[in-house]
Amino acid sequence: MAEEHHHQQLQQVLILRPPPVYTAFQDEFSKKFQVLKAYESPLPTDLFLTTQAHSVKAILCSGHSPVTADILRHLPALQLVATASAGVNHIDLPECRRRGIAITNAGTVFSEDVADLAIGLLIDVLRQISAANRFVRGGLWPTVGDYPLGSTLGGKQVGIVGLGSIGSEVAKRLEALGCIISYNSRKKKPSVSYPFYPNVIELAANCNVLVICCELNDQTRHMINRDVMLALGKDGIIVNIGRGVIIDEKDLVQCLVQGEIAGAGLDVFENEPNVPKELFALDNVVMSPHMAAFTEESFFDAYQLVVANLEAFFSNKPLVSPVINE
Amino acid sequence: MAEEHHHQQLQQVLILRPPPVYTAFQDEFSKKFQVLKAYESPLPTDLFLTTQAHSVKAILCSGHSPVTADILRHLPALQLVATASAGVNHIDLPECRRRGIAITNAGTVFSEDVADLAIGLLIDVLRQISAANRFVRGGLWPTVGDYPLGSTLGGKQVGIVGLGSIGSEVAKRLEALGCIISYNSRKKKPSVSYPFYPNVIELAANCNVLVICCELNDQTRHMINRDVMLALGKDGIIVNIGRGVIIDEKDLVQCLVQGEIAGAGLDVFENEPNVPKELFALDNVVMSPHMAAFTEESFFDAYQLVVANLEAFFSNKPLVSPVINE
Numbered sequence: 001m002a003e004e005h006h007h008q009q010l011q012q013v014l015i016l017r018p019p020p021v022y023t024a025f026q027d028e029f030s031k032k033f034q035v036l037k038a039y040e041s042p043l044p045t046d047l048f049l050t051t052q053a054h055s056v057k058a059i060l061c062s063g064h065s066p067v068t069a070d071i072l073r074h075l076p077a078l079q080l081v082a083t084a085s086a087g088v089n090h091i092d093l094p095e096c097r098r099r100g101i102a103i104t105n106a107g108t109v110f111s112e113d114v115a116d117l118a119i120g121l122l123i124d125v126l127r128q129i130s131a132a133n134r135f136v137r138g139g140l141w142p143t144v145g146d147y148p149l150g151s152t153l154g155g156k157q158v159g160i161v162g163l164g165s166i167g168s169e170v171a172k173r174l175e176a177l178g179c180i181i182s183y184n185s186r187k188k189k190p191s192v193s194y195p196f197y198p199n200v201i202e203l204a205a206n207c208n209v210l211v212i213c214c215e216l217n218d219q220t221r222h223m224i225n226r227d228v229m230l231a232l233g234k235d236g237i238i239v240n241i242g243r244g245v246i247i248d249e250k251d252l253v254q255c256l257v258q259g260e261i262a263g264a265g266l267d268v269f270e271n272e273p274n275v276p277k278e279l280f281a282l283d284n285v286v287m288s289p290h291m292a293a294f295t296e297e298s299f300f301d302a303y304q305l306v307v308a309n310l311e312a313f314f315s316n317k318p319l320v321s322p323v324i325n326e
Numbered sequence: 327m328a329e330e331h332h333h334q335q336l337q338q339v340l341i342l343r344p345p346p347v348y349t350a351f352q353d354e355f356s357k358k359f360q361v362l363k364a365y366e367s368p369l370p371t372d373l374f375l376t377t378q379a380h381s382v383k384a385i386l387c388s389g390h391s392p393v394t395a396d397i398l399r400h401l402p403a404l405q406l407v408a409t410a411s412a413g414v415n416h417i418d419l420p421e422c423r424r425r426g427i428a429i430t431n432a433g434t435v436f437s438e439d440v441a442d443l444a445i446g447l448l449i450d451v452l453r454q455i456s457a458a459n460r461f462v463r464g465g466l467w468p469t470v471g472d473y474p475l476g477s478t479l480g481g482k483q484v485g486i487v488g489l490g491s492i493g494s495e496v497a498k499r500l501e502a503l504g505c506i507i508s509y510n511s512r513k514k515k516p517s518v519s520y521p522f523y524p525n526v527i528e529l530a531a532n533c534n535v536l537v538i539c540c541e542l543n544d545q546t547r548h549m550i551n552r553d554v555m556l557a558l559g560k561d562g563i564i565v566n567i568g569r570g571v572i573i574d575e576k577d578l579v580q581c582l583v584q585g586e587i588a589g590a591g592l593d594v595f596e597n598e599p600n601v602p603k604e605l606f607a608l609d610n611v612v613m614s615p616h617m618a619a620f621t622e623e624s625f626f627d628a629y630q631l632v633v634a635n636l637e638a639f640f641s642n643k644p645l646v647s648p649v650i651n652e
Contacts, residue, residue, distance in 0.1 A: 020472050023472075024475070112478070112480050112504070113453075113478055113479075116449060116453065116478070116479045116480070116503070117449075117453055117455070119445075119449060119503075120446065120449030120450055120453055120455050121455065123442060123443075123445060123446030123449065124446055124450060124455055124456075127439075127442065127443055127446055127617075127621070128617075129443070129446050129447065129450055129455075129456065129612065129614055130450075130455065130456045130459045132613075132614040132615055132617060133456045133612050133613055133614060134460075135615060136601055136613040136614065136615050137606045137613065141598075141599035141601065141615045142599045142600060145599070146346050146349075146615075146617075146620075147614070147615045147617045147620060148620075149350070149620050149621055149622045149625060150617070150620055150621045150622075151621055151622060151623070152438070152439055152442070152621045152622070152623035152624060153439075153442045154438050154442070155623075172502075173502065173503060176498075176499065176502030176503070177442070177445075177499060177502070178438070272467075273467035273468040273471070274467075274468060275462055275467065280463045286455065286459050287458075287459050287462040287463065288455055288458040288459060288462065288473070289458055289461060289462055289467045289472075289473045291453075291454075291458060291472075291473045291476070294472075294473060294474075294475050294476055295453070295475055295476045295477055295478045296475045296476075296477060296478075297477070297478035297481075298478060299475060
């Protein structure tokens with residue numbers, strides 16, 4: 001194609017909004033692909049797509065740049081959606097399936113870092129680290145004196161909601177830290193010896209802590225609601241490193257404000273980057289800005305995987321981390 | 327003795343300043359012992375000791391109520407110093423040895439909680455959790471956008487300084503979390519397979535992280551100085567859950583402010599409860615107010631151990647957790 005020859009025969013990759021993994025390595029990326037940057041164009045997105053991206057075969061996206069049916073409609077030549085995230089809930093899967101568009105994701109490159117953040121958030125909530133840090137930085141130690149007692153990690157009954165790649169890494173870590181693991185997922189996993197609860201309310205009723213690790217889909221949307229929180233109880237803690245909307249955030253805020261659960265460690269929220277203001281007043285809530293996957297090491301791994309998938313696609317080789325979309 | 331009969335024959339225990347473990351359980355404690363509360367008396371301590379505690383045989387203390395030679399001089403009948411802490415650096419050991427005064431401590435009841443806090447502080451510094459929490463609470467997410475990248479825990483070379491009860495628990499946890507462990511201590515431990523460095527500078531030079539777990543004594547005071555920090559290097563992180571003065575705090579502040587090391591997680595400080603103000607401006611420093619042992623679970627265990635030691639002492643049975651003072 002003439003255009004590719006003009007650009008040193010680099011293949012075109014469309015980006016609507018730059019994924020953080022791309023931003024971290026855009027110089028290297030630009031040497032490998034001709035990037036169509038919709039986000040730098042003064043044109044409205046649909047006009048940009050119609051005029052500039054009509055022949056583009058591959059798009060790179062991530063959680064905060066959705067690939068909707070409307071976007072797909074403007075991309076008649078599209079054959080690959082490569083997302084730099086593990087989750088694919090921002091991609092219109094049925095429409096991709098209908099059109100035979102392949103999808104690749106970040107596979108499991110983020111799983112260990114995400115699991116580590118879950119552990120960090122849980123220890124932080126149990127031991128009140130962020131709140132203690134505010135206490136020291138606020139100069140309160142000399143005047144107030146001893147800090148209130150926290151709660152021991154070891155011996156806690158922890159329920160893992162969603163025992164996939166991330167959930168398994170969380171379970172492995174917490175087991176090593178002396179916690180007692182059980183889990184809920186769509187189906188009991190034959191190879192796993194942790195107790196299985198088919199019902200998340202039953203899991204909650206038998207646990208001190210829930211760690212939300214499942215993917216977002218129609219079954220898991222608002223699955224963690226007031227009933228689950230009441231079953232967890234007033235000494236219970238919720239950690240969410242999945243997706244914000246898996247928890248009913250209104251219920252969560254109410255339960256936290258009213259002391260119906262003991263605390264929460266939250267990396268994800270329903271309406272990111274907006275966070276319910278009521279949570280800002282609570283010392284027993286630790287919040288981070290959807291950064292569980294944000295390390296230099298895993299971003300480099302994710303970048304390499306994105307490139308490997310795109311290069312495989314453009315050279316008609318098998319994709320490295322295809323998403324099964326059936 | 328007349329006084330004891332008057333108090334329902336409860337044995338006397340002197341407290342100069344209430345240890346947190348005592349405060350948490352003082353009602354129960356008062357049913358078992360007659361507590362001489364120097365801290366509630368209007369008398370100066372030495373006058374209180376001379377007039378009220380002349381015949382007292384046991385004193386209960388902790389890290390922030392030192393038992394000095396001067397205190398001991400006013401207590402001619404003293405036979406037991408029971409500390410509710412693991413460390414005994416606040417007790418004049420040579421003077422106790424000279425007078426044959428026994429010492430009991432909290433044994434290992436705090437070791438797992440202290441190790442958990444070390445893990446929490448390390449993950450917090452590597453993944454910037456407390457700083458991210460400030461970022462979210464400060465309302466910066468919607469305006470600033472994506473948070474800076476952290477650093478992966480797995481694969482880090484971690485040097486444990488002091489492989490006693492706490493250090494071993496820290497090593498066990500970090501090994502399970504994918505770190506590569508080595509250690510420094512007075513002597514190589516024959517039963518331990520982690521690489522041993524007899525010199526802490528060499529340990530630092532071969533590590534990304536140092537976790538300070540040793541006891542405070544003349545050999546360890548200011549052992550972690552500028553030379554050690556420069557050997558650790560500008561990507562290095564220090565976690566201190568031992569005693570503040572094991573680190574040269576002026577050197578630490580200077581290295582952090584000048585970026586000569588990458589960050590620190592500090593539960594202890596040289597002049598508690600005072601913390602160097604320069605640290606308050608640094609996002610890469612996480613501070614907690616000497617609370618590594620502060621959980622409901624371990625406080626209950628420590629309370630029970632204190633009572634068991636005092637009861638053993640007063641009934642001439644072997645002490646439960648005696649400190650060897652040779």
